[in-house]
């Protein structure tokens with residue numbers, strides 16, 4: 148099979164490209180800047196921009212299945228991108244997002260499952276890779292400061308999301324499904340810091356800030372986009388006010404092995420914290 152991976156340079160896309168390539172599938176990776184990308188030899192790299200649906204159409208020749216996620220702040224172009232994909236490709240796998248204010252998850256799901264070709268929607272929990280936002284603090288000392296330390300999450304490893312996506316892209320039997328994907332454990336942010344500390348062999352601990360202190364800290368952090376500060380803190384406040392998270396066994400059911408723990412994720416990512 149030849150598989151198109153959109154957002155191929157991101158956390159999830161990089162893993163999907165690597166896993167597909169390692170299992171012998173032909174892969175065409177889409178990025179806005181092919182010259183800046185580094186993929187395994189043999190992966191075809193093309194330019195495409197989701198804000199220009201026609202540019203995605205030009206990437207689709209000879210493709211059997213496409214992976215898509217939506218990194219833009221507006222969902223305005225999603226229907227056009229789905230139309231162009233469904234006109235040329237026989238299967239689409241979509242990773243849903245809570246990050247598009249004008250297009251909620253249910254609407255994304257309705258558009259994807261209504262696009263006219265077999266489709267699968269993945270609904271992931273918070274990514275484990277978000278904890279890399281703490282990397283600068285962890286490099287500087289043993290304290291991670293933030294708000295909502297008691298917020299529980301079911302962090303998911305990008306390897307696990309990619310493994311499910313690869314199954315849905317390459318196997319029959321996933322058409323029409325929406326899979327809720329989580330990690331195997333529920334950990335508060337305070338506990339996440341302690342687990343990362345254990346993986347790094349460091350006595351890391353959480354220091355609680357008020358929301359306004361956390362807001363000021365994030366705004367002063369050159370590595371964190373200012374436009375995302377209130378989105379993140381509002382999202383955390385909503386999560387804390389909502390029902391507590393639960394884990395699903397979807398990763399294990401579909402891939403045959405349990406989802407990775409945060410300790411396993413942090414052990415693999417240890418170089419990113421040093």
Ligand SMILES: NC(=O)c1ccc[n+]([C@@H]2O[C@H](COP(=O)([O-])OP(=O)(O)OC[C@H]3O[C@@H](n4cnc5c(N)ncnc54)[C@H](OP(=O)(O)O)[C@@H]3O)[C@@H](O)[C@H]2O)c1
Nearest residue numbers: 154155156157158159178179196197217218244246273274
């Ligand atoms: N972080 C979380 O906790 C979480 C939870 C649930 C869902 N999500 C969703 O996951 C997605 C992010 O996935 P990720 O972490 O793998 O990505 P990422 O590491 O944030 O990278 C963003 C990717 O999107 C691509 N991209 C950005 N703008 C684009 C455009 N105009 N046209 C084509 N490609 C574009 C980038 O490709 P180039 O720069 O190479 O073009 C890059 O590959 C978002 O939709 C987010 O809402 C995240």
